Amino acid sequence: MKLGRPGFILSLLVEICVIAGIVIYGTFYHDNYSNEGGLVQTIQSAGIIPLEVSQEILDKEETDDKKGGTYAVVPSFRTSTYRVRNGDNLWNIARRNNLDFYTLLSVNHLEKANKLSIGQKVKIPNQRGILRTLQKGETIEDMALMYDVSIRKIIRVNRILDPYSIEPGTELFIPGAKVTLAQGREILKQSGIPAEFCWPVNRCRITSRYGYRRDPFTRRRAFHSGVDLAPGYGARVSAAMNGIVTFAGWMGGYGKLVVIRHAGGYSTRYGHLSRISSRIRKGRSVSQGQQIGNVGNTGRSTGAHLHFEIRKNGRTLNPLNHIN
Numbered sequence: 001m002k003l004g005r006p007g008f009i010l011s012l013l014v015e016i017c018v019i020a021g022i023v024i025y026g027t028f029y030h031d032n033y034s035n036e037g038g039l040v041q042t043i044q045s046a047g048i049i050p051l052e053v054s055q056e057i058l059d060k061e062e063t064d065d066k067k068g069g070t071y072a073v074v075p076s077f078r079t080s081t082y083r084v085r086n087g088d089n090l091w092n093i094a095r096r097n098n099l100d101f102y103t104l105l106s107v108n109h110l111e112k113a114n115k116l117s118i119g120q121k122v123k124i125p126n127q128r129g130i131l132r133t134l135q136k137g138e139t140i141e142d143m144a145l146m147y148d149v150s151i152r153k154i155i156r157v158n159r160i161l162d163p164y165s166i167e168p169g170t171e172l173f174i175p176g177a178k179v180t181l182a183q184g185r186e187i188l189k190q191s192g193i194p195a196e197f198c199w200p201v202n203r204c205r206i207t208s209r210y211g212y213r214r215d216p217f218t219r220r221r222a223f224h225s226g227v228d229l230a231p232g233y234g235a236r237v238s239a240a241m242n243g244i245v246t247f248a249g250w251m252g253g254y255g256k257l258v259v260i261r262h263a264g265g266y267s268t269r270y271g272h273l274s275r276i277s278s279r280i281r282k283g284r285s286v287s288q289g290q291q292i293g294n295v296g297n298t299g300r301s302t303g304a305h306l307h308f309e310i311r312k313n314g315r316t317l318n319p320l321n322h323i324n
């Protein structure tokens, strides 16, 4: 076919675009995989594997599969071993490895997860999820429904060849399992971690409840983000649940405040303290019932009391609904 000058230039342009497209596509396509491989390698050599199946890869893999391609990119479940060092606890080990606290708990079957000893071995899985033993009468489909995960993902991550041949007692890793409150409590219980909040002070008067009230300073309607407990000046204040201290010091109207982070996105706050116990510092782990300070009247307070908050993912909850 004979092309005029403009026609020739046009076809040349089209060709350049096609080649450029292939090059760009090839580069990105290739990078996706080589980078992942590189990440695994470097981190493995450092002894910690924080590799997580990114949603992007899973989505890509789903589309690849629809096109009839391979799905070798989904990492099968595996663990590496980490030896506990001074200052470690399951929370900070989980965070360093970009894992969920429940993931570490379920994989490790610890009897006393809140008491790790130095040198103790902890299994670090290569992705988030829950390791669970299949009970009698349960199927992979049940697991998929219980934890809101696709059956295909469970099959792939566990490299199951015949889903119908899975026997009760088999350990299955449920990748990206969405853990309900009840399931979370069960995992905590199995790991020897108290799953219920307890009162931070001994039985006493509740002088102000959670919710809207008349502000004692401005006399205006204002939201009270916790409960006020008045066991008397200097009374012992203890941690309502196991966790990690994320703040210990002075914070505005709270006065002397301790903030503790717990599993499952929960945190508790203890305000207006007269004194913070010396062991209570940022990053330290505390166990339920351990003393964290004493009741006081610091900050924006009208008398000796403890201002106690329970939060989930930063939002305050009514503590009375979360303590027995």
Ligand SMILES: [Zn+2]
Pocket: 208, 224, 226, 227, 228, 306, 307, 308
């Ligand atoms: Zn208060």
